[in-house]
Amino acid sequence: MSETNGKRAGVGSSVLRLEDDRYLRGRGRFIADIRLPAMLDVAFVRSPLAHARVRGIGKPQGFEDKVFVMTDLDGVQGIRADSGLPGFRSSVQPILASDKVRHVGEPLAACVAESRAEAEDIADMVSLDLEELPAVVEMTRARDPGAPLVHENWSENVFLETAVDTDFEKSVKDAAVKVKRTFRTARQSMAPMEGRGVVAYWDNQAQQIVVYTSTQMPHIVRNGLAGCLGLDQGIVRVVAPDVGGGFGYKGILLGEEVCLAYLAMKLKRPVRWIEDRREHLTGNANCREHHYEITGYAAADGKLLAIDCDAIVDSGAYSAYPFSACLEAAQVASILPGPYQFPGYRCRTWSVATNKPAILPFRGVARTGVCFALEVLLDSIARELNLPPEEVRRKNLVRPEQMPFVNITKKIFDSGDYVECLDRAVTALDLPAIRARQAAGEADGRRIGVGLAIFCEQGAHGTSVYSGWGIPMVPGFEQATARLTPDGGLELRVGVQSHGQSLETTLAQVANEVLGIAPQRVKLVHGDTALTPYSTGTWGSRCAVMAGGAVAAACDVLAGRIRKIAGHLLQADPESVVLADGMARAAGSEIALKDIGAAWYLRPQDLPADVDPAGLEATQGYKTQRDTGTFSYACHAAVVAVDTETGAIEILDYKIVEDGGVLINPMVVDGQVYGGAAQGIGTALYEEMRYDETGQPLAATFADYHLPGACEMPVMTVDHMQFPSPISRFGQKGIGEGGAIGPPAAIANAVNDALAPLGVEVDALPMTPFRVLAQLARGLNKSEQAA
């Protein structure tokens, strides 16, 4: 424990973010802020069609040397991300399409000019000879016999099919109810404030191709880039500058990165490409699209007996590197049971190929869809059995005395009290008051409903989990380097990359916890393959646990070495030395860390004879005690009002109770939860990239692709439970994604609760007024028929 200016700054303190100064003043350095001398701008010619054979690409006369097509990229390979799972069908994503285009927005040619506007002028003049082919657009039809093939050498449009069955038939025999529903989630476009972007140049001194890119995983991008370019990894340096949000959108090797790196080497001039919103929306709507046929079997008292599910994931045209086309569906099958215990489970999944952009994991990955399907089904079961939804959940949730709990898909829940979480949310809402209000009816005629969603978020899961999914990137030990500077400050080097998670602050707090150095004196170096230890990067709610653990481990080693020198200088037992406030203290005397730094770097004559020659710099690797992941969890509870005349949904109240274990910085966690929940509300109510039957995306600007804004956010409260994880260094759990998981399920349950008296349920996201009106109309038809 340590203090800075009398205030705690270590684990558990809500210190202000070190990043705030530059971010809040608009002085970050993002990719588009990088200006290099003689830099050229690149504009891509992208496919206007979803599926077509490329018969020719015509370079405009006089601009032949400014336009590059695939045959100009000597020796460059397409991107492959194969899964090792049996039956996986492999795809190759061309850097520039040359024989076929498989989705709108796929790059066909790169145009280079002194400015982006001029590059676009050239792109305008490039002629395309495309022979349009029938497109595969609707995931539920992709496996139809005779469906056009996205990849002609495949027998069907399926990357991977999986099936699991645990005691299903046996478990359903005595079911009192069987409730079947079909659900679907829309294709979304992740929308970080900063889009993608790349600046690349050849560093002649270092003899390296340097690629600045707005990424979450510089080391993984380097792996992939070197592979596609056929270069030694040592010749490739990848740097992530300030990154304006990722969410999974930047957890990928881009064809654009490969192309720009090649052009920079070929032209021997810096080149840059900044994605614009039109490219972003029309060519890269790439997440969340699931379809579920799900059946729940339960006893009369609400006890779940079995879940049976057929899930389709629209994986798009290619397998994206490194997460592959089947991570999403693999996750569906393994996490569908959620935080519940029941004896029978059957799940089949299909990762289908369509003429849309390749699917990427978006904050929450498959959990948002899975939670929606399972939690909405649970409420339908509750209605069928005439039981309160909270009662059905209480009956089936894993209980605290069962921890660590191994669920039906062999997930190991580390700690927590899920029932308490539910109960706190129900109490926070004041459920009896809402039920009374509901019974009384609203003066304005709207209908009130209340909805719950409870889910868990596996974070920081490692080798044993990912090796089972067979993807090109399996995380192992996470490393960090800690170096005491001669003036008593600290430099930390980590391979993860902070793109809004406040890691510069939280990892400094971790170091402070161990070394007692003020966070303001801790410099985090991240995002540069030349300067940081190797890492798979920032994804999967892993940084607080893995990078936090690695920083603590490196600081531990450093602390031992500091104590040894301090003991010598203070003439005290090194074991008795306490590190706090930038000082080493023992036996009533103290010495500043800057003097210890000075002893090592500047006055080695003062050091003990048996000083550790590794000095005041340490690199350590870290894994959690068991690499099956920490399990944070949360209950989201929503109260909504539904206007049945317009289909409009207003969120009246929103409560979140979550357990992120020990919070390194509670204020940062609040920010993660609120931000995630805003995206979850987007999934629930607003965000949808629609396609017409030829595969044309129907939104090209934010006027048509609706994101929730500040005005659409309800006032939320977050209550933290803080059951420590037994497997992480400080008891912290990964919590970065949870906020985005719960809202669709909680809001849908609230809407269904509101509409239950009309016999109407929503079953598709987003719940736009148009969908609600359509469901209402269907419900009314139904009751007319019945009458």
Place this chain on the structure above:
Amino acid sequence: MKPVRFDYAAAPDAATACSLLTQSVAAKPIAGGQSLGPMLNLRLVRPDALVDISRASDLRGVRDEGNAIVYGAAVTHAEIEDGAVPDATPGWLASVARRIAYRAVRNRGTIGGSLAHADPAADWVNVLTALDASVVLTRSLGTRTVALAEFFTGPFATVLAHDEIVTGVRVPKRGAAARWGYWKFCLKVGDFAKASAAVLIDPERGETRILLGAIEKPPILLSDASAILAGRMPLAAVVTDVAPHLSYDSHALHVAALRRAIALATASGEVAA
């Protein structure tokens, strides 16, 4: 996306703007740039010259004609919202302005630009038609005044000639006895309306006007306003009658808009479902 190459000139006054526009058929006026900007960037419009009228001195003023107020075309939504210019109505214009887009858009977007752009979902297009406003149009050849009900010829289309600009918007004054209801349905704050309706009951001038807006084409003034207000006509049928092209959900939203605008204007306050 970046716009195509174009020349730019800021016009000090309307006359200069008109003469600059006559120099090329591909020249275009730009006011707040809030609609034209995105269209330029998407290359949906490819002008060879932009004539900036947002600072033209005679388009920035307001003139009181006694029974009407004439707003210069380059008066911004924000100026109307803030009361920086007089309101021809008992505060209705300010409250409409306040709910156009976001403040950043309102700071630049202009009343004349909004009408010239003629988006069927835009607020001024519908509100000012309901209020029986007219526009003053100017070109080098001369000036004419056109009632808004005649100004719009289709979605994003008006009677404006290529070298003609809106210079003023004439809004009849409405007194304390007049009643007004405007209701629009948006998917989120700042979104264009998916349905809108406006109701004006002005006993002093003996006018009753009911308008259905955001119908993918210019707004429609309903002919049987009094009968509708008296509740003698089922609203669903009224909407079907004048806008048979609307989809099921759009129809439902327009019925809701109509009913709620009537409720607001008749101050029954009952806008319930």
